[in-house]
Amino acid sequence: MATLRRLREAPRHLLVCEKSNFGNRKSRHRHLVQTHYYNYRVSFLIPECGILSEELKNLVMQTGPYYFVKNLPLHELITPEFISTFIKKGSCYALTCNTNIDEDNTVALLPNGKLILSLDKDTYEETGLQGHPSQFSGRKIMKFIVSIDLMELSLNLDSKKYERISWSFKEKKPLKFDFLLAWHNTGSEESTMMSYFSKYQIQEHQPKVALSTVRGLQCPVLQSSELEGAPEVSCQALELFDWLGAVFSNVSLNNEPNNFISTYCCPQPSTVVAKAYLCTITGFILPEKICLLLEHLCHYFDELKLAPWVTLSVQGFADSPVSWGKNEHGFWKGGEHLYNFVIFNNQDYWLQMAVGANDHCPP
Secondary structure (H helix, E strand, C coil): CHHHHHHHCCCCCEEEEEEEECCCCCCCHHHHHHCECCEEEEEEEEECCCCCCHHHHHHHHCCCCEEEEEEEEHHHHHCHHHHHHHHCCEEEEEEECCCCCCCCCEEEECCCCEEEEEEEHHHHHHHCCCCEECCCCCCCCCEEEEEEEHHHHHCCCCCHHHHHHHHHHHHHCCCEEEEEEEEEECCCCCCCHHHHCCCCEEEEECCEEEEEEEEEEEEECCCCCCCCCECCCECCHHHHHHHHHHHHCCCCCECCCCCCCCCCECCCCEEEEEEEEEEEEEEEECHHHHHHHHHHHHCHHHCCCCCCEEEEEEEECCCCCECECCCEECCCCCCCEEEEEEEECCCEEEEEEEECCCECCCC
């Protein structure tokens, strides 16, 4: 009965909200974006806007490419050639595809060269590698986390440690995965992923972009200084967060009596805008690209605009081994880890970060 009760419980979620100003030297907006590594959807909403500027539209269209490699042996990610070609010359991201974090083996390569493995008990024991139990294990430990610093390994490729890891991946427990890969090159060289992995099944992809104009949208009234809102004056951050979820999901906000799907309506006080521009980008989207988009939206109000604020929302992959930085990520009843910026016309901003039950508190 106790197990049944737990299953019926609504999943716990954690939402952290804070406010600052982009001009504040202690503002940590860049750090939060740069350390949220695995992003599959980015959306922004601009009230009182009917068409995007060419500069912003071009930025949206340049968020790719990324690559899908089928049945890639894990040992390919620890070779000296791969480390020197991609890890040392830029920020390389890799994430297993079509794997479930709560029941399958999953792998992530962080841009700092850390290789994170989330392994089931049998696989962990077969690899012979050193790790630690998942922090979300119950009484019976079923998942283990292994972290390998490839930059450190590359300093001494003749070491017993490198030989043991290489032997484990090549011979003792050969592991293959479908991977999503992307590389942000800090130099002038072009990406060579297509040629480097040419002996495997590799495909280049561009993120999918959906642009739309929403007419007659009822928007909450916000005041940058009032994170918790003010009665009959402005809405609070939590109300805006729920409202944005409804807008991005194309949920009706009319609260019509004959609507049996949704009775949700816009929080009050609110105002109706004639047009609002909604853009959604879906794919394997790098933090570096999101930083550029955020920076551009920060300068949206350099010229006089009717909009009092704009929003930028980012959702992470539900089955990535980490959420922010090296923080372990789990699924349980929901694998959400996401953040949202509300950018005001005075350069103030709200930052909202949300995670599910199997996650650390956002940084």
